[in-house]
Amino acid sequence: AQSVTQLDSQVPVFEEAPVELRCNYSSSVSVYLFWYVQYPNQGLQLLLKYLSGSTLVKGINGFEAEFNKSQTSFHLRKPSVHISDTAEYFCAVRSQIQGAQKLVFGQGTRLTINP
């Protein structure tokens, strides 16, 4: 079964600093990878996804992620964070069961931006 590991449960950074949130997945022949963001008291919103093609994926709000097959990683990056980026971030991998696509999530990384 597919699995995802987010290596950091909490990441504090200063405003305008760069950030990287780390995600590793279990290897599979075909991998679809996702990053979701959850702002306080809200549901999850898709940031970006990798299905195929270019290994550098750009998402909303200035985030990007790089798919690295040899290292089975899909780290999320942003060159300069804002206070509004404070949220919990979830990495997920698609798993196929009986025609339904389910997502297997990592444990989440809480990003805190300090002024």
Next chain:
Amino acid sequence: DVKVTQSSRYLVKRTGEKVFLECVQDMDHENMFWYRQDPGLGLRLIYFSYDVKMKEKGDIPEGYSVSREKKERFSLILESASTNQTSMYLCASSLVGVHSGNTIYFGEGSWLTVV
């Protein structure tokens, strides 16, 4: 825009009560899901459905059941609520597509406290 609506944002129920969590999506999606979110554990799949009247167990189905009588509605049922079911519950939906990377859309979540 896709809208996934969970009818109750905050509920407080007593141990042993029967609890219904309702979810409606407005985009004619085939797949619907119920996840549970707990700190440090990420999101865990309880049940999913890939068609009307079809349901499949996810990773943690014990103590839960579901109902999908209409395509747009997917209900999660706690037959006899217990304190260890205090959690945030997230409903989601997506189009079917065996080889696609269809986005899974989430509702805003239902916070359930069992006392």
